[in-house]
Amino acid sequence: MPRLKRFLSEVQDGVVPQTIWLHGDVGNTQEAKKEILSYATGVEDVFQTPKPERLLQRILEIGSNLGDLILDSFAGSGTTGAVAHKMGRRWIMVELGEHCHTHIIPRLKKVIDGEDPGGITKAVNWKGGGGFRYYRLAPSLLEKDKWGNWVINKTYNAAMLAEALCKLEGFTYAPSDAIYWQHGYSTEQDFIYVTTANLTHDQLQQLADEVGPDRSLLVLCTAFRARADRYPNLTVKKIPRAVLARCEWGHDDYSLRVENLPHAPPPKGQMDLFDEVEQG
Numbered sequence: 558m559p560r561l562k563r564f565l566s567e568v569q570d571g572v573v574p575q576t577i578w579l580h581g582d583v584g585n586t587q588e589a590k591k592e593i594l595s596y597a598t599g600v601e602d603v604f605q606t607p608k609p610e611r612l613l614q615r616i617l618e619i620g621s622n623l624g625d626l627i628l629d630s631f632a633g634s635g636t637t638g639a640v641a642h643k644m645g646r647r648w649i650m651v652e653l654g655e656h657c658h659t660h661i662i663p664r665l666k667k668v669i670d671g672e673d674p675g676g677i678t679k680a681v682n683w684k685g686g687g688g689f690r691y692y693r694l695a696p697s698l699l700e701k702d703k704w705g706n707w708v709i710n711k712t713y714n715a716a717m718l719a720e721a722l723c724k725l726e727g728f729t730y731a732p733s734d735a736i737y738w739q740h741g742y743s744t745e746q747d748f749i750y751v752t753t754a755n756l757t758h759d760q761l762q763q764l765a766d767e768v769g770p771d772r773s774l775l776v777l778c779t780a781f782r783a784r785a786d787r788y789p790n791l792t793v794k795k796i797p798r799a800v801l802a803r804c805e806w807g808h809d810d811y812s813l814r815v816e817n818l819p820h821a822p823p824p825k826g827q828m829d830l831f832d833e834v835e836q837g
């Protein structure tokens with residue numbers, strides 16, 4: 558429906574616009590393009606209709622307070638984060654395009670270093686400060702095989718798998734160089750072991766003996782051939798099932814039920830979790 562016709566029909570329906578934001582107040586696309594050129598020199602202009610900082614400023618003034626968390630899950634050139642930062646809000650941006658590296662990161666670095674004189678900098682007296690963390694999302698941990706069964710994504714190597722499952726289970730990822738079954742810990746006495754092996758009773762009994770009565774171990778494996786409740790110091794779970802229990806797959810929001818995400822230190826050494834457990 559053409560815009561004017563839709564506008565008139567909305568007025569007839571009683572949906573009356575309360576305000577008009579003129580470009581003199583909130584800027585326009587040309588102004589936004591100039592803002593982009595000030596921090597992304599030498600890169601191709603990938604945005605047809607970027608938003609000016611003044612527009613986002615007005616929106617954040619209306620919809621948020623100092624210290625609030627602002628989410629833009631389609632970050633584009635990063636205007637939302639840049640404006641939120643200058644206005645003393647915290648922010649999360651998500652972007653899958655390469656302009657995350659050519660635009661968003663250089664832009665936010667300039668904002669933080671006080672080297673972005675454009676946009677709303679003067680209006681809010683922004684001088685620089687703060688920081689941000691950058692995360693690259695891992696591929697999905699599980700995928701379906703040709704029979705529709707959930708299996709571990711083949712792009713996951715052993716260290717990635719152990720680290721991901723430590724996070725999901727609330728353990729700190731800290732693989733031990735000396736003890737093959739210690740991939741992480743939740744307390745000084747409680748550990749996690751991740752393996753794609755199909756564990757037999759003998760292997761689980763060997764683990765239980767090594768763990769001993771004063772420690773406990775969560776064992777995440779792809780399968781086991783034993784009664785899981787036979788070992789008082791072990792909790793044995795199957796990996797796809799353990800992961801699926803933490804995710805609301807098949808819903809619209811796909812929220813991940815993770816209460817405790819520890820900070821993962823860099824992996825100390827590559828451990829081959831894809832090997833069967835050696836029998837002593």
Ligand SMILES: C[S@@+](CC[C@H](N)C(=O)[O-])C[C@H]1O[C@@H](n2cnc3c(N)ncnc32)[C@H](O)[C@@H]1O
Nearest residue numbers: 607608629630631632633634636651652653654
């Ligand atoms: C039109 S821009 C939005 C820009 C900005 N939020 C604004 O209002 O000016 C949309 C952005 O979303 C990104 N995008 C599209 N699908 C996405 C997805 N599934 N995850 C993350 N980013 C996505 C595109 O690469 C593009 O940069």
